[in-house]
Amino acid sequence: MKRILLSVAFLAFSLHAAQDLIDMAKAAGLKPIPASQAELMKVIEQKDNPLTPEKIQLGKKLYFDPRLSKSGIISCNTCHNLGLGGVDGVPTSVGHRWEPNPHHLNSPTVYNSVFNSVQFWDGRSPHLADQAMGPIQAIPEMALSAETAVARIGSIPAYVKEFERSFSGKDPVTFENIGKAIAAFEATLVTPSRYDDFLNGDTRALSKAEQEGLRTFIEKGCAACHNGIGTGGATMEAFAWEGQYEYADIGDFSGNEDGLVRTPTLRNITETAPYFHNGTVWDLHEAVEIMANIQLGMELTQGEIGSIVTFLEALEGRKPEVVYPMLPASTADTPRPQPFYEHQ
Ligand code: HEC
Ligand code: HEC
Structure with a gap:
């Protein structure tokens, strides 16, 4: 009996903690992909x-x-x-x-x-x-x-x-x-994930470790820029507010006229290496470590980096089914391809 009471109490506690985290995420500007088709x-x-x-x-x-x-x-x-x-x-x-x-x-x-x-x-x-x-x-x-x-x-x-x-x-x-x-x-290429299910109220959609990672992500300040439905995509930012991006001189991209770059989405980030505008970083742990350094001026422990990566993995979304389309055939009037020479 005591054990049952204890586990009910524990369940109530973790539901409460999960609900707190959802509120915290929303307060930090994170938004789920709407669950209802009409809202989407x-x-x-x-x-x-x-x-x-x-x-x-x-x-x-x-x-x-x-x-x-x-x-x-x-x-x-x-x-x-x-x-x-x-x-x-x-x-x-x-x-x-x-x-x-x-x-x-x-x-x-x-x-x-x-x-x-x-x-x-x-x-x-x-x-x-x-x-x-x-x-x-x-x-x-x-x-x-x-x-x-x-x-x-x-x-x-x-x-x-x-x-x-x-x-x-x-x-x-x-x-x-x-x-x-x-x-x-x-516009149809949207990928709802377990993270969205969680923010939409399914408190069990993320594991304990993933919830912990989300909390670390917010507490460290990542959501200051990676926010909105896209977990990015909404704000223009300096390349490095607090330091210098080590690979800044690979390529000559310097952002918009104010020297700013658009924050990228973190959805499906495990599938989109290499990272950053010039694609120089292959390892997601390293990308997170660099971000903390150059955007937030902080050193994360390996544990914190791992925890954030665990959360980022949960952003892998359910892809829409894409059936390769049959394309209508060219005709005698269709301008020909010009793979090599201008005069062809
Ligand atoms: C040769 C490779 C290449 C092809 C082909 C290409 N893209 Fe891109 N696409 C890029 C690159 C590189 C960028 C980033 C360029 C920049 O920011 O100046 C980009 C940027 C984009 C973006 C912006 C995404 C964001 O987060 O800002 C969209 C959307 C996009 N492409 C869609 C398309 C569509 C639609 C087509 C076909 C009509 C297409 N691309 C063809 C390489 C390509
Ligand atoms: C001050 C705004 C800001 C903060 C805070 C911030 N980021 Fe970023 N993040 C950016 C911008 C801008 C880029 C693109 C930089 C570039 O490509 O040069 C980026 C890129 C990334 C990328 C690579 C994405 C890709 O597709 O290439 C990852 C991963 C990332 N951030 C994770 C994090 C994590 C984790 C934190 C917290 C430790 C964080 N960011 C904090 C603005 C920010």
Whole structure:
């Protein structure tokens, strides 16, 4: 009897402790991905770009379609591989004609990018539909002119039909609509995790050790920047408020005009090494240690680092099922790929 009473008391205590931690996390600005589909829709909905099933399906095809690159062999999925955490897994991305990113930038994940308040490491793009038009045209990425992109897609009748179903207006195959369709698909790439279940009230969704890690994460001050639904993605910060990033001179990226870099998401962080804007750190423990040093001016013990990493592992989310799309065939009118020579 005594033992039962004791264990009931213990359970009540740990439920209470878990509820305290949930309150503490919310007070620190951490927010879960909403559990209800209706609430989630409110968060991911986009200005001037209604999310319809037709548009999402079209955007998915375009996301996987290498014909949106000059060479005809690079798609969004080349550098944001949905089977690899939404990244390419190399320090710096490689694009058209094997060109590395000129600033040695690492590809950020597209999973949960819909929660970012601005896009890119320097925050230069306001939203996903605008962002998507960048890499198609960028020389070190897909290197295709907007005009040729529209000509390629517009030469494929099955695509034209899908644009007509997804957008209103005459001649809906425009470069802007290509961006909007891709953005609509990306908005579906959200990955709720056990961490979200916990913040949504399931006090048993995280183990004791993971809860301890979350507490350490908050108490040490990580949530000052890694907050909101994205656990990042919301604020522009100095590269190092309290020290010097050891690998700062790899690549010449210096942030936005104020020298600031956008805080990245920590969701699925175990799948997106190497870390930081220039992809120089492979080990998550080391990344956490560096962060504590240069952002918070503190040395963490190995125990504290391990505890935070245990929490970060729980941010691995449930991915949406992505079935590789069949892409409509090119026609005689489709501008040809130009893998190597300008005159081809
Ligand atoms: C050659 C590799 C490459 C290709 C191809 C590529 N990207 Fe990227 N992507 C990057 C890199 C590198 C960055 C970071 C660049 C920067 O911040 O200036 C990036 C940034 C992004 C971001 C911003 C994410 C964030 O957290 O800020 C999104 C979203 C994105 N890409 C989506 C796409 C889409 C959609 C396509 C296809 C139309 C695409 N990318 C094609 C490498 C690539
Ligand atoms: C003052 C704001 C701030 C604080 C506090 C902060 N971070 Fe960061 N974090 C950033 C920024 C900005 C970056 C991107 C830096 C870069 O790439 O150069 C980043 C990057 C990271 C990365 C690499 C992410 C990736 O995809 O490459 C990890 C992991 C990380 N932070 C974990 C932590 C942990 C754990 C703490 C607490 C010990 C913490 N951060 C504290 C702002 C902060």
